[in-house]
Amino acid sequence: MTTTLDPSVRIGKAAVAAVGLLALATGALESVVTPTLPLLQRELDMSPAEGALLSIVLLITGALITPIAGKFGDRYGGKLVLVRLMALVSAGGLISALAPNLPVLLAGQVLQGAMVGALPLSFILMRKHLPAGESKVAIGLVSGLFVGGGMAGTLMAGPVAEGLSRHWMFALPTIVVIAATALVGKLFPPDPPGRSDGGGIDWPGLALLCGTLVTLMLVLALAPDLAAAQPVVLGGLVVLLAAFVTGWIIVERRVASPMVDLRMLARPAVWKSCVLTFVICVGTATPVYLVPQLLALPSDAYGFGASATAIGFFLLPGTIAATLAGPIAGIGARRFGARFVVTAGVVLLVAGLLGLALVHTAVWQVVAGKALIALANGLCVTAMVTSTATSVDQNDTGIATSLVLVTRVLGFAVGVQFSGALLTASIPAGSDVPAESAFVTSFVMAAAVTTLSLFVIRTMSKGAKE
Incomplete structure (x- = not known):
C-alpha cells in the first residue's frame, strides 16, 4: 500500500x-x-x-x-x-x-x-x-x-x-x-496508533512457543551426550518438541488474535525471507562460534593461543565490515533490488566459509575469512529485512519484520549449538582439544547449507529499484 x-x-x-x-x-x-x-x-x-x-x-x-x-x-x-x-x-x-x-x-x-x-x-x-x-x-x-x-x-x-x-x-x-x-x-x-484487531495477548501461543524454543535448545545441546547413553530420553525430547510445534500451529491458526499471524508467513515475500534468513544465519553462526575457539586454542596444537583481548582485536575487521554492510545493503537494494544484494552476499559467505576450511594456518587468514563472512551476513540479512519491511502493507511492517528477526535468532541459536556439538563429539579421550577436522567439517557443512539458499533466491522477484 x-x-x-x-x-x-x-x-x-x-x-x-x-x-x-x-x-x-x-x-x-x-x-x-x-x-x-x-x-x-x-x-x-x-x-x-x-x-x-x-x-x-x-x-x-x-x-x-x-x-x-x-x-x-x-x-x-x-x-x-x-x-x-x-x-x-x-x-x-x-x-x-x-x-x-x-x-x-x-x-x-x-x-x-x-x-x-x-x-x-x-x-x-x-x-x-x-x-x-x-x-x-x-x-x-x-x-x-x-x-x-x-x-x-x-x-x-x-x-x-x-x-x-x-x-x-x-x-x-x-x-x-x-x-x-x-x-x-x-x-x-x-505517532498515531495503527490498525487494531481488538484482541489481547495470545498467552497459549506464547507458552507453546516458549516450550518449543526451550525444548529445541535442549535437544541441540544434549544430543551428543544422550544419543549413545540415553537414546530414549533424547527420543522423548524430540517427541515433546514435535508436540509443542504442532500445538503452537493449531493455536495460532484458530485464535482470534494470534501472537504470530501465520497468514502473513504464507505470503511469498515473507516466507522466502524467513527461509533465507534461517539458512544464512545457521551458516553464519558457525564461524561466529568457531573462530574465537580456533584463535584461543594452544599454539602447540593448531591454534594461536590468543587472549580474550587479542581475540577482540582480531575480530575488529569483522566489526567494521558488519557495520558497513547495513547501509551498503540498503543502498544496493534501492538501486539494484534485494535479490541482487542477497545473491552477492551468499556468494561471499560461501567463499569465506570455504576459505576458512581450506586455509587457517595463519592469523591473517582467519581474520580475513571472518571479515568477509561478517560483510556477507550483513548484506544478506539487511537486504532481506529491508525488502520484507517495504513489501507489505505499512500497518503490517512490525509483524512481517518480526517474523524475519525471530527466524534470525533461531538460525543463529541452531548454528551455534550444532557447531558446539560437533566440537564436543570430536574431543579425544583424555584431551580437551578437539580434532582439527571438526573445524574443517563444520565450515564445509556451513558452506553447503548456505549454498542451498541460492535455490530460494532464484524464485525471488528482483525487487523494485527506487
Whole structure:
C-alpha cells in the first residue's frame, strides 16, 4: 500500500541517528555474554549446564517478545512501544550489571531479551516518518549498526571485564541505551496508533512457543551426550518438541488474535525471507562460534593461543565490515533490488566459509575469512529485512519484520549449538582439544547449507529499484 507522508511529522537526521545509537548500544549489550562466558562461569561458580542456559536465555526471550513487540507497535504506535520496551531492557542491563549471583543475572538477561523487539519497532518509525526511498537507507543503517554493535560488544567485553570487572561490561552499554532512548522520546513526534484487531495477548501461543524454543535448545545441546547413553530420553525430547510445534500451529491458526499471524508467513515475500534468513544465519553462526575457539586454542596444537583481548582485536575487521554492510545493503537494494544484494552476499559467505576450511594456518587468514563472512551476513540479512519491511502493507511492517528477526535468532541459536556439538563429539579421550577436522567439517557443512539458499533466491522477484 502506498502512503502519503505528512511533512509536519517528517523526522530529521538527528532522530535517525538516535535510533542508530540505540541499535548500536542494544547490539553491544546483546553480545557481551558470549566472549566472557568462561570468566562468568569462574566468578559465579557455574556448571557447564548453567553456562549453556545463560548463553541462550536472551535468545529465547528475544524470540518470544519480538512478535508481540512488532504487533503492538503496529497497533499502538512504534514510539510508544519502543520507549517502554527499552525501559525493560535498561532495567535488565542494570540488574545484570549489579548481579551478585547466577539467578539474579538470569533475571537480568530475561529482561534484556526484550531488546530484540527494538528493530521491528525502529522500522515502523522509519516508514512512518520518512519517504519510501529514504526509509530503505535508514532501515539499512539501523540494521547495520545493530550488527556492528554486536561485534563491538564482542570486542570490548573481554578487555572491560578483565580490566575493570564483569559488572562494567553490562553497565557501559546500558548507560548508552538509556541515553539513546531518551533522545528517541524527545526527537520523534507522537505517532498515531495503527490498525487494531481488538484482541489481547495470545498467552497459549506464547507458552507453546516458549516450550518449543526451550525444548529445541535442549535437544541441540544434549544430543551428543544422550544419543549413545540415553537414546530414549533424547527420543522423548524430540517427541515433546514435535508436540509443542504442532500445538503452537493449531493455536495460532484458530485464535482470534494470534501472537504470530501465520497468514502473513504464507505470503511469498515473507516466507522466502524467513527461509533465507534461517539458512544464512545457521551458516553464519558457525564461524561466529568457531573462530574465537580456533584463535584461543594452544599454539602447540593448531591454534594461536590468543587472549580474550587479542581475540577482540582480531575480530575488529569483522566489526567494521558488519557495520558497513547495513547501509551498503540498503543502498544496493534501492538501486539494484534485494535479490541482487542477497545473491552477492551468499556468494561471499560461501567463499569465506570455504576459505576458512581450506586455509587457517595463519592469523591473517582467519581474520580475513571472518571479515568477509561478517560483510556477507550483513548484506544478506539487511537486504532481506529491508525488502520484507517495504513489501507489505505499512500497518503490517512490525509483524512481517518480526517474523524475519525471530527466524534470525533461531538460525543463529541452531548454528551455534550444532557447531558446539560437533566440537564436543570430536574431543579425544583424555584431551580437551578437539580434532582439527571438526573445524574443517563444520565450515564445509556451513558452506553447503548456505549454498542451498541460492535455490530460494532464484524464485525471488528482483525487487523494485527506487
